[in-house]
Amino acid sequence: MSVFALGLNHQTAPLDLRGRFAFAAEQLSPALRGFRERLQRAMPEAALVSTCNRTELYVAADPGRACELVQPAMDWLAEQGGVAGAQLQSYSYVMENREAARHAFRVASGLDSMVLGEPQILGQMKQAVRQAESAGTLGTTLHQLFQRSFSVAKEVRTSTEIGSHSISMAAAAVRLASQLFEDLQDIKVLFVGAGEMIELVATHFAAREPKAMAVANRTLERGEKLASRFGAQALRLADLPSCLHEFDAIISCTASTLPIIGLGAVERALKARRHRPMFMVDLAVPRDIEPEIAQLSDVYLYTVDDLSALVQSAGEKRQAAVQQAEAIIDAGVQSFSHWLDQRGSVPLIQALNQQADRWRNTELARARKLLARGEDVDAVLEALSRGLTQKMLHGAFAELHAADGPQREQVAHTVSRLFLRQTSRNPESEGGR
Numbered sequence: 001m002s003v004f005a006l007g008l009n010h011q012t013a014p015l016d017l018r019g020r021f022a023f024a025a026e027q028l029s030p031a032l033r034g035f036r037e038r039l040q041r042a043m044p045e046a047a048l049v050s051t052c053n054r055t056e057l058y059v060a061a062d063p064g065r066a067c068e069l070v071q072p073a074m075d076w077l078a079e080q081g082g083v084a085g086a087q088l089q090s091y092s093y094v095m096e097n098r099e100a101a102r103h104a105f106r107v108a109s110g111l112d113s114m115v116l117g118e119p120q121i122l123g124q125m126k127q128a129v130r131q132a133e134s135a136g137t138l139g140t141t142l143h144q145l146f147q148r149s150f151s152v153a154k155e156v157r158t159s160t161e162i163g164s165h166s167i168s169m170a171a172a173a174v175r176l177a178s179q180l181f182e183d184l185q186d187i188k189v190l191f192v193g194a195g196e197m198i199e200l201v202a203t204h205f206a207a208r209e210p211k212a213m214a215v216a217n218r219t220l221e222r223g224e225k226l227a228s229r230f231g232a233q234a235l236r237l238a239d240l241p242s243c244l245h246e247f248d249a250i251i252s253c254t255a256s257t258l259p260i261i262g263l264g265a266v267e268r269a270l271k272a273r274r275h276r277p278m279f280m281v282d283l284a285v286p287r288d289i290e291p292e293i294a295q296l297s298d299v300y301l302y303t304v305d306d307l308s309a310l311v312q313s314a315g316e317k318r319q320a321a322v323q324q325a326e327a328i329i330d331a332g333v334q335s336f337s338h339w340l341d342q343r344g345s346v347p348l349i350q351a352l353n354q355q356a357d358r359w360r361n362t363e364l365a366r367a368r369k370l371l372a373r374g375e376d377v378d379a380v381l382e383a384l385s386r387g388l389t390q391k392m393l394h395g396a397f398a399e400l401h402a403a404d405g406p407q408r409e410q411v412a413h414t415v416s417r418l419f420l421r422q423t424s425r426n427p428e429s430e431g432g433r
Helices: 015-020 025-042 063-081 085-091 098-108 120-135 140-161 164-180 196-207 220-230 237-246 263-272 291-295 304-308 314-343 346-372 377-402 406-419
Strands: 002-009 045-050 054-061 093-096 188-192 212-217 233-236 249-252 278-282 299-303
Touching: 002 015, 002 063, 002 098, 002 140, 025 045, 025 063, 025 120, 045 120, 045 140, 054 063, 054 098, 054 140, 063 085, 063 093, 093 098, 098 120, 098 140, 098 314, 120 140, 140 314, 164 196, 164 278, 164 299, 164 304, 164 314, 188 196, 188 237, 196 212, 196 220, 196 249, 196 314, 212 220, 212 237, 220 233, 220 314, 233 237, 237 263, 263 278, 263 291, 291 299, 299 304, 346 377, 377 406
Parallel strands: 188 212, 188 249, 212 233, 249 278, 278 299
Antiparallel strands: 002 054, 002 093, 045 054
């Protein structure tokens, strides 16, 4: 599915024009039904958000059809305000997919309002969702978009209300990294720990879209939970010595009573990196990173005190809070975009399930016939399991045999990922939670 937002607001249109497009709450459902009737066969999802500062129409439809609906939607909205389509177009905006999601999240969070952070818009958006549900125009995609916007807005309000100092510290870590590295999109970042502070810093770094991110935590399950939010890799703390050299920036904040990153490990990492610089931030008290590491010529190590010195003024703290909100929104956009991409795989998943059901039914029918003839139960079960296994692997074997050269290597890699994934963990390696 694709999404677009069409609207006008206080930044693009004068007050009098905005007034022409204002919908009272009781007008939203009839208007949405009229919009869908106008488009007839398209049957898109739709929702209307209308306040004194904005009127916005959100539409979701199949990717091939969504772009065709923008102009009809513009014409319909122009009619609602009694103006020519060209006039509306000069005062309006259209945003698609990621940008539409980002806009919705910023609106819900109060970052696109006349008064920064004003809370009323969130209630108005929830009302818009209820009216779309009543009109029968709120489908799965827009439901996800708005529910995620509400979740992002809640996180923004919670995070910006708790200790602006902590938020500023996270922003300062990113600013320091940007001074060392020319482009943060070219670096790999490792976060050690999975608490609130690491979550804040990870949110800021995620907004800068680094090449790769990883989360190392003592409890793998908690690390995986945080890593999944940012599309990052999850690691165990025990893996750090062997993979430290892979990361350009390392930010650590755990509850360990002793340092978990030692001088020797960093020296070995630098050697493996051929002394390319490493940026390290230790936000833990007591330290997570041995202080002697700061003496290494290719390491830039900052402690919690170092960052505190950078965020003393109230003005800076307020600006950092705004940056934190934007970072949370960016992470939400990334998550929604990933969900949209996954939706595109639904037909394939359905087809795979149908094929698997056909295989299963075929083998079950064969097994029942054998049992009815009095065949040995164990032999029948063995034949059933072998038949299912052969059917599942047949396609993979066929592709491997048909491929050659670089293509064969790529197919082998794909088959390995699909069929040789680790399905269980070693309980002994889970120790020391």
